[in-house]
Amino acid sequence: MTGPEWLERVRALVDAELDGRIPSAAAEPRPLYEALRYALLAPGKRFRPALVLAAARWLGRPEPDVLPAALALEFIHTYSLIHDDLPAMDDDDMRRGRPTLHRAMSEDLAILAGDALQPMAFGLLAECRAAPARVLEAIRLVAEAVGPQGLVGGQVRDLRPPTGGVRSGDDLLALHQDKTGALITAAAVLPAVLAGRDDAVAPLRRFGEAVGLAFQITDDILDVAGSQALMGKATGRDERQGKTTFVSVYGVAGAQARARDLLAAAQAEVQGASADALHALAAFVVERDH
Amino acid sequence: MTGPEWLERVRALVDAELDGRIPSAAAEPRPLYEALRYALLAPGKRFRPALVLAAARWLGRPEPDVLPAALALEFIHTYSLIHDDLPAMDDDDMRRGRPTLHRAMSEDLAILAGDALQPMAFGLLAECRAAPARVLEAIRLVAEAVGPQGLVGGQVRDLRPPTGGVRSGDDLLALHQDKTGALITAAAVLPAVLAGRDDAVAPLRRFGEAVGLAFQITDDILDVAGSQALMGKATGRDERQGKTTFVSVYGVAGAQARARDLLAAAQAEVQGASADALHALAAFVVERDH
Numbered sequence: 001m002t003g004p005e006w007l008e009r010v011r012a013l014v015d016a017e018l019d020g021r022i023p024s025a026a027a028e029p030r031p032l033y034e035a036l037r038y039a040l041l042a043p044g045k046r047f048r049p050a051l052v053l054a055a056a057r058w059l060g061r062p063e064p065d066v067l068p069a070a071l072a073l074e075f076i077h078t079y080s081l082i083h084d085d086l087p088a089m090d091d092d093d094m095r096r097g098r099p100t101l102h103r104a105m106s107e108d109l110a111i112l113a114g115d116a117l118q119p120m121a122f123g124l125l126a127e128c129r130a131a132p133a134r135v136l137e138a139i140r141l142v143a144e145a146v147g148p149q150g151l152v153g154g155q156v157r158d159l160r161p162p163t164g165g166v167r168s169g170d171d172l173l174a175l176h177q178d179k180t181g182a183l184i185t186a187a188a189v190l191p192a193v194l195a196g197r198d199d200a201v202a203p204l205r206r207f208g209e210a211v212g213l214a215f216q217i218t219d220d221i222l223d224v225a226g227s228q229a230l231m232g233k234a235t236g237r238d239e240r241q242g243k244t245t246f247v248s249v250y251g252v253a254g255a256q257a258r259a260r261d262l263l264a265a266a267q268a269e270v271q272g273a274s275a276d277a278l279h280a281l282a283a284f285v286v287e288r289d290h
Numbered sequence: 291m292t293g294p295e296w297l298e299r300v301r302a303l304v305d306a307e308l309d310g311r312i313p314s315a316a317a318e319p320r321p322l323y324e325a326l327r328y329a330l331l332a333p334g335k336r337f338r339p340a341l342v343l344a345a346a347r348w349l350g351r352p353e354p355d356v357l358p359a360a361l362a363l364e365f366i367h368t369y370s371l372i373h374d375d376l377p378a379m380d381d382d383d384m385r386r387g388r389p390t391l392h393r394a395m396s397e398d399l400a401i402l403a404g405d406a407l408q409p410m411a412f413g414l415l416a417e418c419r420a421a422p423a424r425v426l427e428a429i430r431l432v433a434e435a436v437g438p439q440g441l442v443g444g445q446v447r448d449l450r451p452p453t454g455g456v457r458s459g460d461d462l463l464a465l466h467q468d469k470t471g472a473l474i475t476a477a478a479v480l481p482a483v484l485a486g487r488d489d490a491v492a493p494l495r496r497f498g499e500a501v502g503l504a505f506q507i508t509d510d511i512l513d514v515a516g517s518q519a520l521m522g523k524a525t526g527r528d529e530r531q532g533k534t535t536f537v538s539v540y541g542v543a544g545a546q547a548r549a550r551d552l553l554a555a556a557q558a559e560v561q562g563a564s565a566d567a568l569h570a571l572a573a574f575v576v577e578r579d580h
Contacts, residue, residue, distance in 0.1 A: 023438075029446040032438050083405060088397035107378035108449055111401065115373060116442040118408040123433030132422035139429065143413030148313075148322050152406040156319040159398055 003280020010053050010277075013063075014046040017071055021124075035105055035113035039078050042096040043232075047215070047285070048073040048187045054277035055204055056191040058270055065129040069138060069190050072124040073183060076146055079117035080183075082110050084155065097232030118146075130194040138193050145186040154179025167244035176216040177209070184212035203269040207278065210266035215285045217259045220245040221252060222290070230290040259286045293570020300343050300567075303353075304336040307361055311414075325395050325403035329368050332386040333522075337505070337575070338363040338477045344567035345494055346481040348560055355419040359428060359480050362414035363473060366436055369407035370473075372400050374445060387522030408436075420484040428483050435476040444469025457534035466506040467499070474502035493559040497568065500556035505575045507549045510535040511542060512580070520580040549576045 001009070018040050025034040049070035056066045085092040085100040086107065092100050102110035125142060128135050144150060157175045161167060167175075188208030192200040220238065224247050228235045238245045246255045266282045267275075291299070308330050315324040339360035346356045375382040375390040377397065382390050392400035415432060418425050434440060447465045451457060457465075478498030482490040510528065514537050518525045528535045536545045556572045557565075 029438070029443050029450070031450055032443055032446040036438070079405075083401055086401065088401060108376075109446070111373055111376065111378060112442050112446055112449075114405070115369075115408070116438045118405070119412075119433040119437040119442075122409075122412040123430055123437065126426045126429045126433065132426050135426055136416045136422050139416045140413055143409040143416065147409040147413065148319070148326070148406045152402050152409075153319050153322055156322040156399070156402055159402075160319070160321055 006277050010050045011046045014049045031109055035101055035109045039082055039101050039113055042098055044096055048077050050281055051187040052190055054281050055188050057277045058274050059191055059195055059197055059200055061191055061195050066191050068124040068127040072121040073187050075117045075121035079114040080151055082114040094233045128194055134194050134196055138190050141193060142186055145182040150178055150182035169249045172244055180216050181212035184208050207266045207269040210262045211282050211285055214259045214262035217246040217255050218286055220247045221255050296567050300340045301336045304339045321399055325391055325399045329372055329391050329403055332388055334386055338367050340571055341477040342480055344571050345478050347567045348564050349481055349485055349487055349490055351481055351485050356481050358414040358417040362411040363477050365407045365411035369404040370441055372404040384523045418484055424484050424486055428480050431483060432476055435472040440468055440472035459539045462534055470506050471502035474498050497556045497559040500552045501572050501575055504549045504552040507536040507545050508576055510537045511545050
């Protein structure tokens with residue numbers, strides 16, 4: 001199976017699992033389940049679950065052992081997209097090629113659907129097949145990655161310009177390490193934590209950090225150079241809003257070079273035949289058009 | 291130590307622990323920690339943590355073993371208050387005697403502070419001193435209690451009138467069992483789950499269900515008969531909004547009688563000298579003036 005074939009299989013697997021895990025839109029309270037299905041089952045890259053499964057493959061761990069963790073991270077990612085899109089935050093109308101949840105339904109349901117996804121994610125994590133002490137460590141890791149020193153803290157920094165008003169390249173880097181990097185790194189590391197493979201934590205952490213940063217740089221490039229139709233959301237927003245991005249700091253060519261360097265650095269961290277999926281995933285991050 | 295003295299000691303303990311657990315408002319990202327401290331350290335009843343500690347006392351378990359769980363439930367309760375107060379939800383201006391977080395700071399910070407409290411709570415739960423398998427069970431229990439079939443689901447039902455538009459007494463009951471009852475019941479049951487005291491789960495569950503319902507009935511009575519100054523938030527809202535409440539269904543006297551019956555039923559579930567704190571807490575729920 002080639003890298004792209006593996007990614008396609010994993011995306012289909014994750015889509016089917018997500019569909020099976022969320023009660024039908026006819027369940028009560030119905031508006032909530034409609035909202036959850038709308039947000040979770042919209043076509044997504046499923047990048048974070050794919051990263052969990054690719055890291056498990058590298059470690060020779062069975063997919064079913066880590067699948068709940070993979071789904072949990074997609075739940076958390078989806079909650080963060082729903083809340084980031086809210087009028088009080090980024091005020092976005094389109095996401096994954098459809099109206100954002102608060103546009104399609106209502107703002108209160110969007111807040112509450114996001115709120116529901118977090119405990120659902122931690123409940124899923126608690127279902128992972130591994131020694132209970134390791135599952136607890138995985139839960140602590142994810143809690144840290146999505147709290148004030150991770151995803152939420154990064155979003156706060158993104159919404160509030162630094163003192164002085166101008167964001168430096170270093171500040172931009174730190175912001176994205178929290179906002180998107182922490183969860184992506186957690187995805188890479190989780191299978192090693194669950195398997196008790198302490199030796200694999202450090203290379204997977206470095207892999208995740210490099211790939212997470214390359215992911216954000218590529219996002220910034222696509223916001224300038226990408227197709228709105230392929231992206232499924234508005235493009236060119238960063239420039240209109242005068243936002244500091246990796247493109248505004250390094251230029252398109254500089255940002256592309258940096259993303260390629262990060263791809264090479266990430267791939268060098270994980271070697272061997274079973275690293276094929278991790279390598280394919282890292283390449284996808286930099287080479288994608290959406 | 292009398293019941294009220296115990297409650298006062300526990301409130302002071304919880305306040306001090308909350309203060310110690312949240313980094314100072316000078317930590318980065320500063321607006322987020324300011325928001326977290328504003329919301330968490332506002333004067334609160336600390337009812338859910340007190341319930342955890344009272345149940346642990348009944349079971350003869352040391353306080354430090356369950357303290358992280360007690361704090362975790364206050365984190366979750368605080369997040370739910372912050373989000374319930376948002377303009378897109380109940381649109382409240384006052385809470386715990388102060389402007390609500392989105393009024394005092396901003397709506398985006400209020401959303402994000404609430405979002406941060408959830409993973410912080412699950413991280414705290416993962417710190418409980420007990421066998422890892424039991425801690426995982428506690429995490430699953432809380433995840434269930436605050437998800438679509440618990441707190442969030444109840445809030446959705448509260449915001450959306452049932453088909454036909456008129457809410458029955460049964461529907462009101464089911465709504466509050468989810469919105470406030472599930473987390474209160476979890477608070478009562480958690481120490482038994484953590485201690486592996488399966489025999490104590492059922493009585494504590496019934497205690498929690500009765501007390502949770504009495505709590506909501508008393509809230510409805512106080513909204514009609516209570517003092518706005520003591521409550522620290524607007525009163526009389528339910529009637530102005532034409533909301534179905536336990537008072538609109540049963541009348542003030544009927545609701546008071548029902549709350550007293552629930553108090554007696556709750557106290558009958560837990561017996562013995564070490565049940566003193568649970569008894570005092572149940573009495574406080576019904577007899578409080580705020």
